[in-house]
Amino acid sequence: MELEAEFTSEPFRGEGEPPAHAVKAREAAELAGLRTEFGPLGTSARGDADAVLGALPAIARAALDSGATRLTLRVQPPGSTATDRQETGSVLDGMVREVEAELGSTLAELDRPGKQRAVRLLEERGAFQLRKSVAAVAELLGVTRFTVYNYLNRG
Structure with missing residues (x-):
């Protein structure tokens, strides 16, 4: 196993x-x-x-x-991660759509302060409690995972 x-x-x-x-x-x-x-x-x-x-x-x-x-x-067991990713993806997608609607732009198009605000809003909604969400959000923002962690630590 x-x-x-x-x-x-x-x-x-x-x-x-x-x-x-x-x-x-x-x-x-x-x-x-x-x-x-x-x-x-x-x-x-x-x-x-x-x-x-x-x-x-x-x-x-x-x-x-x-x-x-x-x-x-x-x-x-590694087989359970596929289901986790599917569940995380759909829940996270909904949160991202809400934040984009609130900010009036896609995450990728935001300037640095906008990206920081988006990360704070996603954190408030519990997005970063989801497995692999930091990597997914980083990709959508067009930044590194380190940058997302940095934004989170600035709170």
Whole structure:
């Protein structure tokens, strides 16, 4: 059986290079032979269930030893993510349409202050509680995920 572990380390940093704690956690997963998908503050690692479960202590240690103040972890069989993405997509699409209507423009056409406002409005509606929503919103805005996290941290 295969498993997917998704882990996020904090503190978040704005634009630029990812923080050492995120990089070291990913490296620990790769050293354990897991396939990774690296994001600015979240990483997915897949592999055989025993390999994933065996790697979790090393991943946690690497992140915490490298400056993480918090590590959030979710483990599940990878097949369930397709349904998650479909549900996230339709719910997020509705939120984005509402925000675009409120701001009078598509997210991509907004200037920087408009994009910051859009992120705040989406956060108020709970958009960033949805799985993979930061990446989806970043793509719609035409910015990086780091930029979206930066906008979120400015609150």
